[in-house]
Amino acid sequence: MAAIFAMKDGFKQGKPILLEPIMKVENITPEEFQGDICGDLSRRRGSINSIETRGNLAIIHAEVPLAELFGYATAIRSLSKGRSSYSMEPSHFQPVPPNLVPAILDQKEAK
Secondary structure, eight states: OHHHHHHHHHHHHHOOOOEEEEEEEEEEEEGGGHHHHHHHHHHTTOEEEEEEEETTEEEEEEEEEGGGOTTHHHHHHHHHTTOOEEEEEEEEEEEOOTTTHHHHHHHHHHO
16 A cells, blocks of 8 residues: 555656647548538547648648547538548547546546
């Protein structure tokens, strides 16, 4: 028990930073759905890096936290009437926004 309390105190005093994985997302969608897809990525705390057009398709390159991508395939199918596809790959880690850290820590303790 002493070791557990010592570790908890040490972590609090050390000011640790909670990191989250960020994914590179490439979404290919007809141009008519581009606004809806971009809006959905923004709601998921994503940052859009670039948008290309090829014919009548928009290719959206973005970086999105992995935690926000659960259920993304279903969401884009609904938004684009099944005409959008995406791929993702790990990019990097970045600090979790300070306003989200307490909710994450409370969630871990509840398990």
